[in-house]
Amino acid sequence: MSDASRRTFLRGAGLLGAGVAATSALGATAAPAGASPLSWQPDPDDPRFTVVVMPDTQYLFDADRGDSAPLDASLRYVLGGSEDNIVFLCHLGDLTEHGQPGEIEQIGQSFRALDRQRAAYSVLAGNHDVNSSTDDQRGTTPYLATFGPQRFRTSPTFRGASKDGYNSYHVFCAAGQDWLVLAMDWRPSAAGFAWARDVLGKHPRTPVILTTHELAYADDAGQATVSEFGRRLWDELINDHDQIFLTLNGHYWPPGRTVLRNRAGNEVHVHIANYQDRYYGGSAMIRLYRFDLARNVIDVRTVSPWLLERASDRLNELNRLEIELSGPVNYFTVPIDFTRRFSGFAPKPAPQPRPARELLVPGTVAYWRFDTGRPEGTPLADTDTVRDLTGRGNDLTRVTLPGSDESALVWSGEFHQGQPAHASLRFTGSKNPGRGAYLRTVASAPLNAATFDRGYTIEAFVKLPADFKDGQHAWCGVFSRLGSGADAGKTGDDPKEPAATLAISDGAGFQWAVFPLNQNAISTNWGHELPLDKWWHVALVNDGRHTTMYVDGCPVLRNPKTPAAGIAAPRTGGRWLLGAYDYDRTVDQGFHGWIGDVRVVERPLRVAEFMLR
Structure with missing residues (x-):
């Protein structure tokens, strides 16, 4: 397929978000003529909605060797994602390479694009954002100063954080119901686990997506295995809380996935996404988790909005290979009967018969x-x-x-x-x-x-x-x-x-x-x-x-x-x-x-x- 025809295909398939800019040179963007300003307007009642997952961006914010342009492009894509009904963005940690004030400030500036539109997103600390030998009781850090609870005071979805500020949760509305994103620190302490259990206890009927930096790793075939720390997360939190149906982590590469069964006998989907080892530090590549409650599936795609934005005559062969990733670990469908999966903690009331008189409409x-x-x-x-x-x-x-x-x-x-x-x-x-x-x-x-x-x-x-x-x-x-x-x-x-x-x-x-x-x-x-x-x-x-x-x-x-x-x-x-x-x-x-x-x-x-x- 020619590059021009490929771009036409991607646009028709909805992979070129509304408001995406065209570029004439690396990192230089301009809004298309007649384009509408980007705005955050998800439809909370549509049974089809998208959660965007962004893994490790650390190489883009690495002292004097980074480049914020790929991340900025991904955030523009999220804000212009009305075609995909994007309702939430989850960052999986390792925002930066060293967690230094300058790096954190730079990525914090990029995320202000979401803050200005009151767009819904969560972040969490990875081992490169904080001292990796510490847990969530580590105290003040540049990460906490920039991405702590105070940042989300105007967020429409932010519901609270642990006392230390490193663990947080959000509740967003999609398909006419609430969904909870639980964002856990690189290393939660006993207090962090207790806080998370308390959050879940206060939202007993809400399905939960757990995000954390480390939980599982995968082999070259994409088969995931729970890590040593991931086993602690499983034993102390996931296994006993049936609400958690999907977990997302970065840290390791290659990407992969597996399905585990919790104590209630239900499936928990464990997914790893990390592209920092790829071209341009992964180019802020994103995963699009397209929930479709009408079809009982989650369709997953992996794309680079930064490369999608670039003018076709500026793309070399390596660029073209990175626009969109295929294969069973990057482009796949997860079948979930949502009603059945959630019935143990959020059973839907059985439909009741309607009396005949209600059906006797005029005529x-x-x-x-x-x-x-x-x-x-x-x-x-x-x-x-x-x-x-x-x-x-x-x-x-x-x-x-x-x-x-x-x-x-x-x-x-x-x-x-x-x-x-x-x-x-x-x-x-x-x-x-x-x-x-x-x-x-x-x-x-x-x-x-x-x-x-x-x-x-x-x-x-x-x-x-x-x-x-x-x-x-x-x-x-x-x-x-x-x-x-x-x-x-x-x-x-x-x-x-x-x-x-x-x-x-x-x-x-x-x-x-x-x-x-x-x-x-x-x-x-x-x-x-x-x-x-x-x-x-x-x-x-x-x-x-x-x-x-x-x-x-x-x-x-x-x-x-x-x-x-x-x-x-x-x-x-x-x-x-x-x-x-x-x-x-x-x-x-x-x-x-x-x-x-x-x-x-x-x-x-x-x-x-x-x-x-």
Whole structure:
């Protein structure tokens, strides 16, 4: 890849932070024309956020042999990191080579860029910042004078420090919850450990990232091992505190990682990051820990903002190799089921069912749910009636296909976590031969004659079993109208198709196919292939002109732009089927899977009004 194309790729991938400067010479920077001033504006509610990790910068602040430009570039990147939603920066110690006043003052000046924007960050002392033979009771040092608690008095995240000032903690908000960063000294004393345990005890439900200068070292393959001092940290603090799920340290190189299990039996991820042995003292290279609570992962990347800033014609081959590091110790993904991992100390309350009255929004014409309290697997009898909870009389009764028995349709305790009712129906249908059972609106149901000429919203919760794709379930219907297009006066496409049907394709994707009032042909919305054995919410929203399909509240791609108003009503009655599909007025197979709450509203709903929570 050419250098120019690589820079284009990195910018598109979000690796060039907002406000990054271009350079024409080493260390000389200028803001791009039209660039916005850097500002610290993380989104505390976004389920995707980034914690930046900066290891040993000591060679950049080494008496008269240093250069602050790489660090300054990394701090600009952090301040301009809105694309990555950067919420916090952790420095892992060894800020300087000797801990001398001049070195400490110089790096302290650089960090004022973060102070001015009230950006959230933590620092800690490494063995090169203080006398390495001392612990946190060492007293006053140039490091403490510059980076002690007084520096963070205006910090939005600083919550306190040990009495000696060398250990501190911060609490930041991300993904709508609090996270605690515990920054421990190079060598905590007994008092330091006691202080840390007290902090954790006062925040018993907060997940914790522990940062310290030394905890583990790694071999050339990147396999980490706890050091002698790290074992003390593990024994006296980490092992007994389940809140600590991630530890970060520098000091040693090469980088590496391992996973340990604490006393509660849960994983603790132990990571080493240190690049001081690389070109330009590591060029203030940073690790981007991209938390994604929607995907239950932390994506980790390692980049040099200083080299990203430099003009392409100023980069030599060595520079290009250092822009971004790859390989399993520098570019990787950590899978974490955050809810499960944190359940021991911060259990999320189980979702509670919502009463039916809360779902009867204006315009609701039918609402069915299945929380009768019957035991799992109890058949729905032919004599049972599923009431329409709107009171409009759109009740449902069972129909069993020939050759099927009562087990083809049973009550189930399974449900979507965002579903109002905590129950569903389990359908066991198939084709070749056609088997199954389904529900049908009673003959007197007002819904049978509805045409929805002013718009509609149809919602359902659906789960497909793991064996759905065995060739016996393609095009089984979730919610269909009994009666063909021909019965509604339509002659386009295949008029034997039902007037309306929400079905599941052979690829396990939703399809809404309907003969609208204003068309002679079928209007079709297509979903995407769904992972099996997982609950989904589907919504079909028609505003009187167009229909949009939503899956889990997100619009799908293949929504037609051709106007489609209402739903044609067959002259033969137009009864609605739950768990079946009919062709030429004949049902030849039942649904295969689970169906939860179903609601029909005679107006378009906003996403915020969906049943999904």
